[in-house]
Amino acid sequence: MPTIHYILKDGSRRSVDAKAGSSVMENAIRGNIRGIDAECGGSCSCATCHVYVDDAFIDRLPPPDEVEGELLDGVASERQPGSRLSCQLAMTAELDGLTVRVPETQS
Template sequence: MPTIHYILKDGSTRSIDAKPGGSVMENAVRNNVRGIDAECGGSCSCATCHVYVDDAFVALLPPADDMENDLLDGVASERQPGSRLSCQITMTAELDGITVRVPETQI
C-alpha cells in the first residue's frame, strides 16, 4: 500500500497508508488530516485542498488541466511551482512516499 506524507501547518509530519486509486485529498479526509478542507468533496471546484507537492514528485504527476490551473490562480495561500489540488492527484504505486505540505490557510 502506498504511503502519503503530509507536512502539517505546525511542521509535524503525518504519514498514512493510502488507498490506491484514491486521491491525496480523499486519503486525507478519510484519515482526518487537518488542513485539507475539501469543501467541494473532490469535484475540482473550490481549491480548499491545495497542497505543495515535494519537488521530487512534481515530475511524476500529470500536468494540471485548465480547470485546476484556474483554481490554483485563486488559492488563499501563495501559489508556488509545486502547488496542486490534492483532489487531482490519484495515488499509484509510483507515487509511494509522496510528500505534500499543507498551506497556512485554505480559505
Template sequence: MPTITYILKDGSHKAVAAPNGKSLMEVAIANNIRGIDAECGGCCSCATCHVYVDEEWSGRLPDADQMEDELLDGVSAQRRPESRLSCQITVSDALDGLVVRVPTTQG
C-alpha cells in the same frame, strides 16, 4: 499500499497508508489531516484542498489540467510552482513515498 506523507501547518509529519485509486484529498479526509478542507468534496470547484508537492515529486506527476490550473490562481495561500489540488492527484503505487505540504490557509 503506497505511503503518503503530509507535512502539516505546524511542521509535523503524518504518514498514512493510501489506497490505490483514491485521491490525495480523500486520503487526507479519511485520515483527519488538518488543513485539507475539501469544501466541494473533490469536485475540483473550490481549491480548498491545495497542497504543495515536494519538489522531488513535482516532475513525476501529471501536469494540472486547465480547470485545476485556473482554480490554483485563486488559492488563499501563495500559489507556487509545486502547488496542486489534492483532489486531482490519484494515488497509485508509483506515488509511494510522496510528500505534500499543507499550506497555512485554505479558502
C-alpha cells in the same frame, strides 16, 4: 499500498496508507489531516484542498489541467511551482512516499 506523507502547518508529519486510485484529498479526509478542507468533496470546484507537492514528486505527476490551473490561480495561500489540488492527485505505486505540505490557509 502507497504511503502519503503530509507535512502540517505546525511542521509535524503525518503518514497515511493510501489505496491505489484514491486521491490525496480522500486520504487526507480519511486520515483526519487538518488543513485540507475539501469543501466541494473532490469535484475540483473550490480549491480548499490545495497542497504543495515536494519537488522530488512533481515530475511524476501529470500536469494540472485547465480547470485545476484556473482554481490554483485563486488559492488563499501563495501559489508555488509545486501547488496542486489534492483532489486531482490519484495515488499509484509510483507515488509511494509522496510528500505534500499543507498551506497556512485554505480560505
